[in-house]
Amino acid sequence: MKHTISGTSMSQAKHRLVLKSGVAVLAAAGLLSSFEVLAQVAPPTDAAELAPDATVTVTGVRRAAQSAQKIKQEADNVIDSIVADDIGKFPDTNVAETLARVSGIQVRRDAGEANTVLIRGLPGIATLINGREMFTTTGRYIQLADIPSTMLQRADVYKSQSADLVEGGIAGVIDVRTNRPFDFKGLQMSAQVGAKNKDKAKATDPEVSGMISNRWKTDIGEVGALFGVSYVKDRFHEERGFETFPIKKDTATSPAVPNLTGPDLVGIQDIYGQRKRTAENFALQWKPNADLEVYAEGLHSQFKGADETDFFVGLPWATSPDQIKVTTIPGTNQTDTINSTNTFTILSTQGRASTSTAQQYAVGAKWRVTPGLRTSTEIARTTSKYDWVNPILDTNTNADKVYIKTNVDGGAFAQYQGAGITDPSKIYLFQFFDRYGRDRGASTDWRADATYTPENEGLFKEFSAGVRFNDRSAESIKSLEGSVGALPGVTMASIPGLSCTTQTMSVNYGTPSWATPCASFLVNNTSIVRQAVTGTTAPKAIDQASFFEDKEKNYAFYGKAKIGFDLGAYPVDGAFGVRITKTDVDVLANNKVTSSGGDVYVPVSKTSSATDVLPSANFKLSIRKDLLARLAYAKTLTRPDFAQLNPATAYVNSNGTTTLATASGGNPELKPFTGQNFDGSLEWYFAPTGYMSATLFRHNFDGYIMNKSVQEVYQGVTYNTSRPFNTDKGHLQGAELAYQQFYDGLPGWLSGFGLQANVTFTQGGVTSSVDPNLEDKPFAGMSKLSYNIVALYEKEGWSARLAYNWRSKFTQIYGDTPDPANLKGKDLIAAPMSSLDGSLSYKITPNMSVNLTGTNLLNFKYQDYWADPVVFPRDTRRYDRTVGLSLSWKN
Template structure:
């Protein structure tokens, strides 16, 4: 992020670079910091900078052999330790660089390698969203099931929920879940560079940078098995109720505080006796393997003393493979008490013995997801620079052209959740209620897992339970064990691993053709003060071609419930959605600096910028679906209708896809800054900036006609205009005027304020077709209103110390979370980091670094929420989740010659 702004473009050595993860840019965690020579940040780029950074551009620079006057050898070793993970891992890097005078000119070579590992542990607890209850007609369909299978009416439910609280309606959570996630990261990097200067006029170079990155994480979680407002197969909500004879406690606004809970519906009532809540213990394993390789070569040559030509060729290849697999067991927790009255949720239960008994758990479900992404780019550019010798204003003029062909191919499946056993999905185990109990089936693939000092002891939840063991959270092994078990009673209705189908394929090709010209100017006395800057324009044409298709709904499995006409029209037919499009952008830019004194200067900048959509938003595949009206199927089941359902009985015509026709976001942006440099390392600055943004991306629902029917299709679209404006102030100084050892102290500080507004994120639930036009005002995603950084410094003799606090205010993570379809926020967050280094001599340095000294907790919230039945808008923002991560320590040894 730059100045708190997103849509920042990343580049490597002034070239385009990316990770094949569906996005546009490079995942910085893939690039070892040890390979970097420096980082350039462009807040308002000139026309020669490659387009695509609406928030700015960050250029990562790797080392070159001619950067040093001669031979350079350096290395470092590092041992890092996480206090929560209680694991330590090593890191190391080595650099060799040298240059030689030879018979063919000067030659330089550089090799830089790095290797690092890291282990971290994260604890999280989450509250299911609070749902409005008891406000008829919202809850007309709420019924509760007793353990004996009898049903309780909506009026009785309302009485139980509200009791004598005095509220007309109350807000009750759907439950709670908690999880512990262990991360292991391994990263390997290699940078090679060669330079050849055959004479003073010519230089040639070649670079290779490759980074291999593997992230594997395993998560153990306890997940409440119901929902706050979802419907079960009976059409009656599976919701939270008070235990008989108890009442929930609410605050003055009717929001839940605490209470003894039971599930309102019992789909498992034939499995368990008694009141309680079904929880799933889940073991989830995720691996991500990424590799990015950048190969480039180029030259610089003086055609004359005034004219330089530069050329550069580049090839980038990036791969990303992902596997995600979860196995669930399930048990009934009785006597569950949820308390939200404190800083963090607390969950207790009175059946501790049952939690330690594997015979009370059964194999419930499995879910897998796989992805294999490939991307490559071939780019070439040619630049010329002409220097003016005898001009009062003109310094030099740069112009050039760049062509890049980029392709992206993604194979990515859906999330394949399927049951192993349940009351509604039995196995052949009649002696024990038709489910697969852990003590009977694959008992050796289970474990009694303990989450240990969960959340540092600040959260009281059950942490020692039976889980699927690591051995069975393997897709190949589970395919031969849980797969047949899941399908033995009803073949093909349970879980089997996914494989790629046409709907999982996303193929896109993009060509960009750009030309630019930029004039650099300077005058020392025309206006009484020195003025310099640049004025330029960049013109770029973008051509996009996507390969994809769609599939009509498949009603062939409905048997005699639907007519032959329905089956013929909706037989799962495939159709093509291949597209091609192009657009051209003219991007002028102006940067001016006025030097009032040697240390005081004023900057003014104006430009147009674009940010192209991510490839994941442009996937062309469109699967369509349709349902049969429940009134028809219910009538057939009850015998009141004898003829099958026809075309007029179909409902819920829906689809979901990317949008290959997305245009880039475009912005007119302006900056002005006043800077005062009052010493070699001292400065104060203030900047005001604003951006008028249009065509930004948002997920919406629109109607499209396919094969004569109108479907409600969810896509990303370009929507209305937005505005970003703000200011930043900064201060940096060493107090070298102080006496003695005190003059080593210094400070760096900055503060940024950003105000944003826009229309697309005002949509609360884009999937609520009936009420999707009802909106609330939300800011743009990812933007904090306020952020600041304060760094205390000490540099004296052999000591080097840093203590840095970074803080940002709450920001909108997403306007519609994929699970809840609600706006989700990241609340205020600050973190303190520090480092201490000591120079043993001019070649060797030792140090200690500490991250997250304050042991900060990330807090997510959700809201506001729109209720579709009567248009009621609950503007309350509720707590959603809390996450605690490691405090990390790192011991470092560095040496250089």
């Protein structure tokens, strides 16, 4: 299909004027070169004027961009979408990585892939699958990293909300959409087979996905069926050099160095393992007549992880003072280098194995009762379970020589030498942590909706109303925490199969490798390890104080109206309404009291009920057909996590007179934190795949939930107790700018180029009478600035994407460490983070394409620190660079 400009000569002239104005703005912003500007100034006014090689084919990357733009333009809400290039074709492994390219989205990466997702810097999001609430066990939302991106049709990010959306996302709502058979004209089949190589893991793993869909005309009406599968295996390797916060070391050397400070531990972590994601989805649709549709659909997703962290826990001070020599960072009392001999050293392996399964099945119907009345109803069942084991075995040995440099390229260099580092016969079992647990979650969700469209044109264009009932349960329990000391004299070599050697690192951290317990042996032969360490094969007992069970019933009703009117010469479309939601919660748990007489568990329960009224309004002003202004308001809420509502408190009495007793627990008095959200935007759609938008937002919060340690008295004893609490007031404000365009006016092959760019600025924090130290500080985990730049190409069978994502530094933990000179402690800060990912595809035939993908192409190095990255560094982390090759086919 060819690019054309339709309309009267006057409208065409206006269109050219719009393009010229837009190009001038972009040129001023530095987004276009002068050559690109000249190419866009005078586009042809008729399709016949286009040269044959200027044909614009709307497929792949271009079609995805066009579809996402159309969703944004036509929506009632402030929304951003990302759409698959083709069936099952996203250049990312999971949904969280896909969303990282959406304006306002910030992600956190661990073990080489994106997992935590924030909207405008906040974690309070609601996650939906095809419009239905989805979650992971005891959480309020699903771990988006657990969903393979090959299952997606598109993902919508709602930044303003409306009465018909399920409540629960104070920051926004993410709705992940999958395909249905009526989305296609007839038989549709697709398959993708490929493999990805990880450079640090030195592994190549398969990725397979497929879908088949069809629809038939039958005697009982039209019937459609779809089935899809996905399998992704992913071996990974992450490297870390670390050091702990500096503490006083003025007596650690001989002679003593006055006011000396230094990290207590300096070491290395070697993290590797594998992830397996499998998913299946189906959808059935039946349309007995033009007015009725009945459907059933389901999704089953499983994530299986098996990985380990091998610690080299360097203890450079663990020897006599006369064997330690230090130098300091110029101008400070902080150690720069540490040399020691005959140093006690701990080696440790954390083995992890987990299985997370989520499934959701739904049956529903849509009925057009009359030409103006449409109704729908649906019932869904969602279950989620998570089972995990995490055995940890610490060993110890002596290092003959130790050389530490506390800051090399922003991280630590830890060189430990001696036979005990690599010889299992010189490494002794030290202590064992026997950890395991399980979480469960389930819900039954029913809703019914009705929409009425008046026959006569007037102010009101549409009325809708609906009810929802949700019955949710969640429970969790785990083993007792704490370590058990090993029997004396047992070496790692004395247990057949226990000894392994760490993997090779990509850079020199000082100690290239060391002998360590095998994680697979710890996980699969835990009873043998228990016997060797403790003399018994019995596992550590379940901790009854860790148990909690929550039952929650939610009742909701909403009413919504759409209106349309002219404000002078400008059309206005609006949607406003209110959602009323009532929540009843019953929580059961066990209080644990530890004393000289032993542990006592006391059952405790808490019942609560709350009703919230959530008004919302979204208005869209059409300044021109291609220029829109939006104004949106909504009251939103996010409920506390179930674990935060746990009424139980675990008490641990002090063993001495100078150490304060400690306790931890939930807070059943927690209230949902609410927000008054305001959004305003200006959007210019100057081409089918070209737009610019600017959005301003302000969220005023009440009761944002954070954690704090306070002193509480229980049975006459004062405990330093950690609990979540509701802060007072807070706010989040900022701006988003977005731009998208394909440069169709450029000559020849250059007309295939396009660009997507967005930038988000956020600022905000909370006030709290409970913890004044949080006053006027940004939200933990929130970057002030983030942006995406995505270069696109689509021409003559070639399509490509090169995406760069960047976010500024952010605070991870406030008051993370004690600081004698600063009672508030030092904040842990993550340095700016970035990622460059790309994909290249070529259509071998109209039905088959070959795809090349790459992630972390710049080999990003993560770093965090306390206050000063030179004086107080903590972690340096390196992740895999990934290159993938796949073959895609569709009929």
